[in-house]
Amino acid sequence: MAAKNDxxxxxxLVSIILAIIPFTSWILGIVTRIxxxxxxxxxxxxxxxxxxxxxxxxxxxLKGSICRILNV
Numbered sequence: 001m002a003a004k005n006d007x008x009x010x011x012x013l014v015s016i017i018l019a020i021i022p023f024t025s026w027i028l029g030i031v032t033r034i035x036x037x038x039x040x041x042x043x044x045x046x047x048x049x050x051x052x053x054x055x056x057x058x059x060x061x062l063k064g065s066i067c068r069i070l071n072v
Contacts, residue, residue: 006032006066019056025057
């Protein structure tokens with residue numbers, strides 16, 4: 001079974017490259033969370049942009065997925 005990659009199923013390397021760019025990581029993180037049906041988590045990403053960018057970058061490098069603090 002293949003591992004689930006964030007950012008629309010792109011490869012881990014492409015996802016890491018996209019996570020390095022702050023604006024791209026911010027937008028893709030919002031879109032990813034909203035498409036998962038987690039509207040509140042998507043809205044929080046709007047207001048916590050820089051903090052979530054750093055967390056997403058670390059999580060993408062270590063785990064291959066974005067940071068999921070809130071599963072609401």
